[in-house]
Amino acid sequence: MSRIAILGAGAWGTAIALSLHRRGGHEITLWSHSQAEAQQIIEAKENVLFLPGFPLPPEILVTAEFGSVREADMLVSVIPSEFLRPTMTRLRPHLHNGQFIVSATKGVEERSFLRMTQVISEVLEPAGLLLSIGALSGPSFALEVAHGQPTAVTAAFSDLHIAILVQQEFSSETLRLYTSTDVIGVELGGALKNVIAIAAGIAAGVGLGYNSTAGLITRGIAEITRLAVACGGRRETLGGLSGIGDLVLTCTGSLSRNRTVGEALGHGRKLPEILESLGGKVAEGVRTTRAALGLARKHGVEMPITEQMELILDEGKEPREAIRELMLRPGKGEH
Numbered sequence: 604m605s606r607i608a609i610l611g612a613g614a615w616g617t618a619i620a621l622s623l624h625r626r627g628g629h630e631i632t633l634w635s636h637s638q639a640e641a642q643q644i645i646e647a648k649e650n651v652l653f654l655p656g657f658p659l660p661p662e663i664l665v666t667a668e669f670g671s672v673r674e675a676d677m678l679v680s681v682i683p684s685e686f687l688r689p690t691m692t693r694l695r696p697h698l699h700n701g702q703f704i705v706s707a708t709k710g711v712e713e714r715s716f717l718r719m720t721q722v723i724s725e726v727l728e729p730a731g732l733l734l735s736i737g738a739l740s741g742p743s744f745a746l747e748v749a750h751g752q753p754t755a756v757t758a759a760f761s762d763l764h765i766a767i768l769v770q771q772e773f774s775s776e777t778l779r780l781y782t783s784t785d786v787i788g789v790e791l792g793g794a795l796k797n798v799i800a801i802a803a804g805i806a807a808g809v810g811l812g813y814n815s816t817a818g819l820i821t822r823g824i825a826e827i828t829r830l831a832v833a834c835g836g837r838r839e840t841l842g843g844l845s846g847i848g849d850l851v852l853t854c855t856g857s858l859s860r861n862r863t864v865g866e867a868l869g870h871g872r873k874l875p876e877i878l879e880s881l882g883g884k885v886a887e888g889v890r891t892t893r894a895a896l897g898l899a900r901k902h903g904v905e906m907p908i909t910e911q912m913e914l915i916l917d918e919g920k921e922p923r924e925a926i927r928e929l930m931l932r933p934g935k936g937e938h
Contacts, residue, residue, distance in 0.1 A: 608671050608679070609679045609681060610672070610682055611635075611680065612634070613654075614749075614884065615745045617650045622751075622777065623773065624660055625775060625777065626774075631664070633665045636667065638667040644665045669697040673698070678704045679707055679739070680707060681707045683885045684712055684713075684722075685890060687708060687712070687722050687723070698727065705737055706719040707738070707739040709790075709796075710794050710887040710894075711795075713890050718786075735760060737758060737769065739756060740793030741756030746858055752777065755779040755848075757780070757789050757843065757844045758773070758780050758781070758782055766783065769782075783845075785836055790845075791834060792843075795831070795891065795895055797861040797886070797887050798888045799819060799850060799908060800861035801886075804865020804866040808868060809869040816854060822908060823854070827846065830906060833903075834902060860884055861888035863886070867880075868915060868916075889916060893913060895909050896913055
């Protein structure tokens with residue numbers, strides 16, 4: 604029986620715990636960064652703040668203690684990107700070689716422009732910890748995974764044998780995993796689609812229709828692919844679940860927090876007020892926009908949609924003016 608610790612008791616972490624419990628064959632721990640949060644979940648017997656309406660079976664251990672992290676065979680990191688580095692620094696003394704880490708956070712660190720697996724490696728390696736670190740990504744709303752609706756995602760490790768091991772440990776009647784060795788492509792596809800989802804939400808918020816959304820999705824995957832390939836990812840990965848699959852879901856689904864932020868911006872609301880209204884939930888695309896542009900400039904990659912999103916998010920640019928500038932860019936060939 605595998606011991607799996609899920610790091611981060613938000614909606615996605617809780618949904619993964621429920622999915623693994625339904626599959627069976629694991630000892631599952633849902634680890635929270637705070638004792639107060641863990642105690643609240645234990646007393647309510649569900650995650651009232653982030654995933655209400657889904658009772659947590661007593662077999663899922665909810666804790667803020669480090670013992671279960673130390674004893675785990677596999678760790679699933681669902682820690683928001685802005686808190687990943689300090690949290691992994693806290694956890695570092697309790698980790699050991701031989702463990703596997705699956706990163707399920709879809710983001711890029713704001714100042715370093717590092718992917719989540721790179722941040723984890725940078726924190727752990729100075730301590731002599733050489734854990735196998737990979738990524739889990741794809742079109743997967745937490746609410747639907749918690750409901751047990753069929754979902755397909757990709758597990759990526761540089762070592763295919765470990766990706767296959769994760770596939771075997773996670774796959775069930777309701778969660779299907781595909782494997783990949785393209786960690787870069789899988790991570791960047793999952794992170795960058797959040798930026799385009801904000802743009803799609805803005806388009807909906809200002810009253811644009813299906814033509815506009817289709818154009819954004821198509822040109823969005825083009826600029827995501829350009830950057831991922833420049834960083835060493837594979838083009839075909841971005842045509843899969845962690846690329847176009849996740850992008851379509853997040854740009855069109857009403858459960859997307861990033862699309863919701865965009866819609867509110869399109870309606871004329873201000874960003875601080877919108878983020879406050881999320882009630883502690885995270886829209887990773889806001890931070891990822893800045894990081895994506897830093898990464899793009901580093902590699903000399905053009906990302907016009909992302910550039911306009913930064914101007915809207917950071918400088919308060921009027922959304923219709925941003926759309927107008929995108930439409931009036933000089934004409935060019937599609938490929």
